[in-house]
Amino acid sequence: MIPFNKPYLSGNETKYIEQAVNSGKISGNGMFTQKCQHFFEQKYSFKKCLLTTSCTDALEMAAILANIKEGDEVIVPSFTFVSTAIAFVRQGAKIVFADSYSNNPNIDVEKIEALITPKTRAIVPVHYAGVACDMDKIMQLAEKYNLIVIEDAAQAIDSFYKGKPLGSIGHMAAFSFHETKNIIAGEGGMISINDDKFIPRAEIIWEKGTNRAEFFRGEVNKYGWVDIGSSFLPSEVIAAFLWAQIENLDKIQEKRLQHWDYYYNNLNHWATKNGIQIMKIPDYATNNGHMFYLVCDSLIQRTALINDLKENNILAVFHYISLHSSPYYESKHDGRDLLNSDSFTNKLLRLPMYYELDVEFIVNKIITFGN
Incomplete structure (x- = not known):
């Protein structure tokens, strides 16, 4: 049987995993995590990248950063994976589903404005099959109504809209490195942040609501619980596997x-x-x-x-x-x-x-x- 998907292996995945294990540092935010994040920031001009254990986690981080709360409305295409919606449902949002184009599974941008109400807080375009949504029109609506745009770029690594990398246009974006994607880590994901105002808080949410990252950089003399968050960062084993993929x-x-x-x-x-x-x-x-x-x-x-x-x-x-x-x-x-x-x-x-x-x-x- 020819399968629908078969993960590509470069040959260096286990080598780098062994290197991570032998380093004595296999919890998150080690050398391979930082190498991966730096690569994406440099290659695609994302302002800040943070690896996550899944694209779902990246979307959940984005929902927290966008301060989505009970009663808010979020516009999401109906033709998408459940994670696109559930990340915002968990924050108490009402999902307002948008239709696709007749000839393209992406969100029909001409139908978005009619869905916007005073309760709308965010638009989440999904770049289905790695093909860009019409981001100029979406960003114009976001500016007009003061909305946050979170790109679901799960399938969209190394794809572009009018020369701009997908994931670099909205305020934030979420990527997937699930084994069905172009480059993989088994499971795994990443949030990219393109609006400076979200960056400081993102690192805190990523580190279980603590300012631990600032502490290890020597920016504060102790760290503690300062915000909500969760254990979103992956282990070095996942990051090491991903680095071998990035090289290829x-x-x-x-x-x-x-x-x-x-x-x-x-x-x-x-x-x-x-x-x-x-x-x-x-x-x-x-x-x-x-x-x-x-x-x-x-x-x-x-x-x-x-x-x-x-x-x-x-x-x-x-x-x-x-x-x-x-x-x-x-x-x-x-x-x-x-x-x-x-x-x-x-x-x-x-x-x-x-x-x-x-x-x-x-x-x-x-x-x-x-x-």
């Missing part, structure tokens, strides 16, 4: 983009013939090779294609179920129909994507479908 980022990206281009160039004719849409990249966005998806013409067609590929030992999968219709939040949703989100729920199909992929074999099997 360009190599990984080059290969994934080759696979993406092969899918795109060789499935166009077949897709048109079968009434299937293939993934497109807007002019303002770049492609980071995170994912290649198809949008079938119906749930029936998608199910048939999944089954056909499985019979050929290829695992293709669907993705999110609209959060507004989820068992937990359905009764809390305001009742609006989000037709595009539901359409992607029923029709979107993700094809295998990983470094060692035999993409030619998969394409050859796909184009036999419907013939």
Whole structure:
């Protein structure tokens, strides 16, 4: 069976983990943590980066930093992973779900302003498949209504909007290094902070509500409990694994983009013939090779294609179920129909994507479908 995902290993992951263990410092915020954070700050011009144990943790940190509280409203796309919403639900917020575009799973920015009320505190755009949302329009709305923008960039490492790295545009952003992402740490994540006013508090929240980091830098003569927070920082074992991946980022990206281009160039004719849409990249966005998806013409067609590929030992999968219709939040949703989100729920199909992929074999099997 060709899996949907297979983690890439550079060969240095265990070497660096052993180095971290032998250093006698395997708790968080050691040498490898700082190397990783410095890399992202330098390469993508994020003002401050802090590694976390997951992207969910990074989103939860962002919700705390944004001072989201009971009764606040946060605008989130319905077609996303549950972490995008739950980080703010845990702070007591009401989630106001937005629909996707008809031809793109990203949040439809033209529908956001109508959702803003005096209780709205934040907008959380999700860069689905690593493809940028229309960030200029989102940031204009944020400025107009004094809102905080938190980019869910879980899938968006090394992707850009009009030349700006995703995760560098909003006030804050959250990234994932889960094993399904381009560079990985098994689990793992990162918050990037681009507004100076959030940086001092971020480090405190990251360190369980203490000013421990300031103490170890010699900026205070003792440390104590000064704010809320949690144990968000990962161990050096996770950071050491991630550093081995970071060293190979360009190599990984080059290969994934080759696979993406092969899918795109060789499935166009077949897709048109079968009434299937293939993934497109807007002019303002770049492609980071995170994912290649198809949008079938119906749930029936998608199910048939999944089954056909499985019979050929290829695992293709669907993705999110609209959060507004989820068992937990359905009764809390305001009742609006989000037709595009539901359409992607029923029709979107993700094809295998990983470094060692035999993409030619998969394409050859796909184009036999419907013939």
